[in-house]
Amino acid sequence: MNTVLELRSLTKQYPDQRAVDGISLAIERGEFFSLLGPSGCGKTTTLRLVAGFEEPTEGDILLNGHSVVALPPFRRNVGTVFQNYALFPHLTVFENVAFGLRRRRPNETVDQIRQKVDRALALMQLRGKEKRRPSEISGGEKQRVALARSLVLEPQVLLLDEPLSALDPKLRKQMRIELKELQRRVGITFLFITHDEEEALSLSDRMAVMNKGVIEQVGTPREVYSTPTTRFVAEFLGGVNWLNGVGIRPEAVRMSRTKPRDDDRRSIEGVVNGSTFLGHCVHVHATLASGIPCVVEIDDRMTSFSPGEAIHVWWHPADELPITGTRQ
Amino acid sequence: MQRLRAWFLAPGYLVTVGLFAVPMLIVCAYSLLSRGPYGGVTTPWTLENYLRVFDPLYLTILWRSVWISAVSTAFCLLLGFPLALFVARAGKRRTLFLNLVMLPFWTSFLIRTYAWMFLLRDTGLINTVLQALHLTGAPLPLLFNNGAVILGLVYGYLPFMVLPLYATLEKLDPALLDAAQDLGASPWVTLWTVIVPLSKTGMMAGCLLVFIPCLGAYLTPDLLGGGKTVMIGNLVQNQFTTARDWPFGSAVSLLLLILVLGLLRLVARKEENLL
Numbered sequence: 001m002n003t004v005l006e007l008r009s010l011t012k013q014y015p016d017q018r019a020v021d022g023i024s025l026a027i028e029r030g031e032f033f034s035l036l037g038p039s040g041c042g043k044t045t046t047l048r049l050v051a052g053f054e055e056p057t058e059g060d061i062l063l064n065g066h067s068v069v070a071l072p073p074f075r076r077n078v079g080t081v082f083q084n085y086a087l088f089p090h091l092t093v094f095e096n097v098a099f100g101l102r103r104r105r106p107n108e109t110v111d112q113i114r115q116k117v118d119r120a121l122a123l124m125q126l127r128g129k130e131k132r133r134p135s136e137i138s139g140g141e142k143q144r145v146a147l148a149r150s151l152v153l154e155p156q157v158l159l160l161d162e163p164l165s166a167l168d169p170k171l172r173k174q175m176r177i178e179l180k181e182l183q184r185r186v187g188i189t190f191l192f193i194t195h196d197e198e199e200a201l202s203l204s205d206r207m208a209v210m211n212k213g214v215i216e217q218v219g220t221p222r223e224v225y226s227t228p229t230t231r232f233v234a235e236f237l238g239g240v241n242w243l244n245g246v247g248i249r250p251e252a253v254r255m256s257r258t259k260p261r262d263d264d265r266r267s268i269e270g271v272v273n274g275s276t277f278l279g280h281c282v283h284v285h286a287t288l289a290s291g292i293p294c295v296v297e298i299d300d301r302m303t304s305f306s307p308g309e310a311i312h313v314w315w316h317p318a319d320e321l322p323i324t325g326t327r328q
Numbered sequence: 329m330q331r332l333r334a335w336f337l338a339p340g341y342l343v344t345v346g347l348f349a350v351p352m353l354i355v356c357a358y359s360l361l362s363r364g365p366y367g368g369v370t371t372p373w374t375l376e377n378y379l380r381v382f383d384p385l386y387l388t389i390l391w392r393s394v395w396i397s398a399v400s401t402a403f404c405l406l407l408g409f410p411l412a413l414f415v416a417r418a419g420k421r422r423t424l425f426l427n428l429v430m431l432p433f434w435t436s437f438l439i440r441t442y443a444w445m446f447l448l449r450d451t452g453l454i455n456t457v458l459q460a461l462h463l464t465g466a467p468l469p470l471l472f473n474n475g476a477v478i479l480g481l482v483y484g485y486l487p488f489m490v491l492p493l494y495a496t497l498e499k500l501d502p503a504l505l506d507a508a509q510d511l512g513a514s515p516w517v518t519l520w521t522v523i524v525p526l527s528k529t530g531m532m533a534g535c536l537l538v539f540i541p542c543l544g545a546y547l548t549p550d551l552l553g554g555g556k557t558v559m560i561g562n563l564v565q566n567q568f569t570t571a572r573d574w575p576f577g578s579a580v581s582l583l584l585l586i587l588v589l590g591l592l593r594l595v596a597r598k599e600e601n602l603l
């Protein structure tokens with residue numbers, strides 16, 4: 001594997017706050033890499049630094065091993081898909097996709113450009129919409145035009161700033177699958193920004209979790225979900241129960257009416273408050289002996305609990321989340 | 329409900345009919361009558377006033393009005409576009425700059441035009457300074473020529489170009505400029521391929537707002553042109569004063585109106601949602 005994009009202690013200080021606070025990352029060629037974090041944690045700022053729209057206060061950005069900090073955006077070989085797509089309203093779909101080729105490949109003939117645009121439009125299933133204006137196509141189509149416009153230039157890295165958030169939920173899930181499929185097909189490195197943990201977990205080869213301008217953890221979705229190193233990461237990626245001072249995911253907690261025989265050290269008694277039906281499972285809410293709330297995920301085809309029932313919860317030591325970080 | 333509506337609309341109708349339609353009809357009637365001995369109009373009815381406009385003397389004046397207005401409008405666009413772009417991108421200080429653009433409106437146009445005369449005349453500030461520095465031997469002919477008129481018109485109507493341009497440029501999504509750069513366009517290319525095409529409506533509106541009053545201007549050519557640069561406005565004014573030919577003055581002013589309306593139609597057809 002080789003690194004295509006590297007951030008070294010990248011920092012962006014705005015007059016009133018430090019939006020990006022010394023982050024370091026190495027992204028491999030061909031990877032689908034997600035940057036996940038809550039709104040306002042500095043994701044967009046990081047992307048704008050990589051694209052060149054902002055200048056870093058400190059740190060370095062390397063593309064293929066060469067620093068690009070001194071280069072203006074129009075000389076960096078990265079592409080950006082903007083949050084609201086930013087399609088040129090005065091140009092047709094075809095002209096939008098051809099815009100970058102005309103600027104970046106001045107030596108190509110009209111025919112060569114036409115062929116490339118046609119291929120990109122076909123890839124994004126936009127045939128027949130060439131002559132439309134952005135105002136005359138749907139949200140999903142706009143997004144595909146934005147993708148085609150950047151991909152046609154074959155950038156070293158494609159930066160995507162919450163590209164799915166402007167779509168309605170049904171379309172969002174469908175586009176998620178298409179996006180992953182597309183990335184595999186074109187083989188271009190994606191740096192995907194999102195505040196939706198489900199998107200990050202389902203799409204990424206690797207991901208970074210960001211909080212308050214700092215990267216808290218980097219790893220595969222499985223690593224980050226199952227072995228979060230900070231409390232923030234654990235809670236941002238899913239539910240966490242804090243039992244006897246250790247974190248355990250709802251699906252790792254077991255529940256029964258009788259006290260489990262082995263290993264009573266890790267069992268706590270409590271009372272059921274109620275349950276929430278979620279379709280694929282049920283979340284039972286209980287209050288444990290010391291007043292701690294606890295959520296347990298169960299399969300309701302096996303068993304069910306009613307409010308007021310006395311229960312015992314327990315777990316395997318292997319399922320305890322290995323949180324060591326002191327960050328809050 | 330219907331009655332209430334009528335009451336609220338009544339003042340508007342009254343003003344429009346009494347102060348616009350009626351005078352308009354009077355002017356129409358005058359233009360078809362003959363000249364009275366001491367001004368005013370008398371019978372018989374005639375079309376002669378309209379035919380006289382095609383006299384080469386008056387066609388020259390018409391042509392001069394058109395080209396001086398066109399050149400002034402072009403200068404306004406050339407100066408106004410960068411200014412509007414600068415104001416639109418000035419962030420928090422936008423309002424301040426916008427107020428500065430409108431500051432001249434706080435003083436009478438007449439006084440401001442006189443101020444230009446004091447600057448430009450042979451014993452004016454500019455010539456005095458140039459001569460004091462021995463850069464010129466004799467005063468430069470800065471006043472009483474076409475150049476001075478164009479300068480005065482550009483100065484007077486620049487805000488009318490800047491404001492509509494500002495309104496369009498301010499609405500321009502900054503992400504589009506980022507997108508252009510991201511796709512390889514330098515700032516200069518971005519200007520020509522994104523900013524200029526997207527501010528076309530503002531440019532058209534601004535050009536109309538400048539060109540139309542320029543075409544009818546009489547104060548500026550009168551004062552800064554010194555009677556040598558006669559434009560349509562001066563011609564009309566003359567007919568009602570020294571020449572005492574009200575019917576001809578009416579005919580010329582109606583032709584000016586038709587010219588402007590025709591121009592508006594032409595532009596409005598191209599730009600549906602203009603103004």
Ligand SMILES: Nc1ncnc2c1ncn2[C@@H]1O[C@H](COP(=O)(O)OP(=O)(O)O)[C@@H](O)[C@H]1O
Nearest residue numbers: 014015019037038039040041042043044045046
């Ligand atoms: N141009 C700017 N000037 C000042 N502060 C900014 C600017 N852009 C972003 N910020 C601040 O930096 C923080 C991070 O913003 P951003 O990177 O947009 O977050 P995210 O994309 O993760 O929601 C926010 O608190 C925001 O208010």
Ligand SMILES: [Mg+2]
Nearest residue numbers: 040043044161
């Ligand atoms: Mg953002």
